[in-house]
Amino acid sequence: MSLKEIITVPDPLLRKISDPIERVDADLHKLLDDMLETMYDAPGIGLAAIQVAVPRRVLVMDITRDDEDKKPLFLINPEIVSSSSEMRLHDEGCLSIPEHFAEIERPANVLVRYIDRDGKQREQEFDDLLATVVQHEIDHLDGKQFIDYISKLKRDRIVRKLTKDRKRAETLVL
Ligand code: NI
Numbered sequence: 001m002s003l004k005e006i007i008t009v010p011d012p013l014l015r016k017i018s019d020p021i022e023r024v025d026a027d028l029h030k031l032l033d034d035m036l037e038t039m040y041d042a043p044g045i046g047l048a049a050i051q052v053a054v055p056r057r058v059l060v061m062d063i064t065r066d067d068e069d070k071k072p073l074f075l076i077n078p079e080i081v082s083s084s085s086e087m088r089l090h091d092e093g094c095l096s097i098p099e100h101f102a103e104i105e106r107p108a109n110v111l112v113r114y115i116d117r118d119g120k121q122r123e124q125e126f127d128d129l130l131a132t133v134v135q136h137e138i139d140h141l142d143g144k145q146f147i148d149y150i151s152k153l154k155r156d157r158i159v160r161k162l163t164k165d166r167k168r169a170e171t172l173v174l
Contacts, residue, residue, distance in 0.1 A: 001030075001037045004052035008096045009162045015143040018048070018055045020077050024119035028058070032074050032117060035060045040070075044095045046133040048140035051096050059137040063129050078114035078138055081123065083107035090132045092146045100158045102150045106135050 007013055021028060031054060039047040039060055049058040061073045088108035093101045109127045112134055116122050126134045136146060147155045 001033045003041055004034050004038045006038065006042065006047075006051050006095050007053050008098060008166070009145065009147075010159055010166075011096075013053055013055070014050060014096055014140070014145065016050060016055050017143050018050050018057045018141040020057050021115070024076065024115065024117070028076070029117070031056070031058065032060060036062070036072050036074075039095075042095050045129075046137045047095060048137045050140050050143075057141045059134075059141070061130070061133050061137065063133060074117040075112070075134070075137075076115040076117075078112050078134070078141070080135070080138060081111040081113050083111075084109035088128070088132065090129070092132065092136060094136070094146055096140075097145060097147060097158065097162065100147070100162075102146060102154070104132075104136075104146050104149045106132055110135060112138075 031049065035047050035049060035052060035058070038052060039045075039062070045063045046059065046061040049056045057077045059075050059078065061075070062071055064071050084107045086108040087105050089103055089105050091101050092104045108131060109125060110131050111123060111125050113121070113123050139145065147158055
């Protein structure tokens with residue numbers, strides 16, 4: 001397994017729509033393992049492949065705490081089949097939008113169809129925090145980010161700040 005670099009806003013790749021996976025094979029297993037390790041290392045509770053610059057419809061999640069046994073979830077070609085009308089508000093962050101958070105409202109429960117690590121088709125209901133995480137990650141596969149749900153004014157401010165941070169980092173490298 002190896003750690004991958006997580007790309008951040010305003011990297012234009014994050015706006016790309018990811019392509020479906022056609023085959024669950026050793027290469028895909030390696031990508032999933034690398035993504036999981038990268039997510040745990042960050043640390044984060046969800047990561048989409050596009051965040052490590054791989055435009056494929058794959059994501060990993062694990063919301064267990066440090067003192068609990070790990071429960072990684074691997075979702076390949078995930079699709080939301082249905083969403084509850086009941087909504088849930090959660091303070092969201094993103095490994096690709098470091099140090100910025102916003103309260104986002106999303107359906108409280110979602111039914112998701114996906115292919116698991118063994119190549120088996122599954123349907124699973126996610127609620128509470130996992131519902132938020134899975135919707136946030138599926139958004140990434142469609143080039144969307146949580147800042148798309150906040151006002152343009154706030155979004156522009158975050159993007160400007162991250163652009164400035166990156167320029168400063170590049171200057172330091174030179
Ligand atoms: Ni994210």
